[in-house]
Amino acid sequence: MTETATVKLGRPRGFCEDTALEAAMRVFWEKGYEGTSLTDLTEAMRINRASLYSSFGDKETLFRRALARYGEGPAAYLKVALQAPTARRVVETLLKGVVDLLGNPKNPRGCLSTQGALATGLGAEPIKNALIEWRKGAEAEIQKRFKRARTEGDLPEDINPGDLTRYLSSVVYGLGIMAANGDTKADLNRVVDMTLRTLPL
Known part of the structure; x- marks a missing residue:
């Protein structure tokens, strides 16, 4: 050579x-x-x-x-939230992380996991499926943490871990849409405050 x-x-x-x-x-x-x-x-x-x-x-x-x-x-707040000592702290930490991410003016609006799927046609079906898998994977980790909370006696018996996960996910996705629409960090925090006030934990 x-x-x-x-x-x-x-x-x-x-x-x-x-x-x-x-x-x-x-x-x-x-x-x-x-x-x-x-x-x-x-x-x-x-x-x-x-x-x-x-x-x-x-x-x-x-x-x-x-x-x-x-x-x-940017979305590493999920891993941090899963380490919180109680189910309520998991929710608080997760929602705070979401708001800090979405409310940062240096970041693009919304969440990559939802923004990435915008106008996804048939040609991008693999990407649509990858995003669904990504979101479902996050939900599975949260539900696993809530199941552990149930075993530890931290989650009330009348609260289903799966239902709580779906409820929390709907709030998170809603915050992402609000941010994409231009709502401020203060607006997002008000939603989080109301969510925490009504949370049966």
């Missing part, structure tokens, strides 16, 4: 993959999956299409990686 070939093969990438993935996540968050073009992605990630495909795969693969990053980063 010539010295020239060695240099060419050993040449480092001209971009930070982590930074590029963060940029892609925020574009998908703002525009949804189908609303995001390859040009949107390459411009935000500051790479060309060849680099996008070689480093991240196709658009669908990139979205899945962006969604995973969202769960590990």
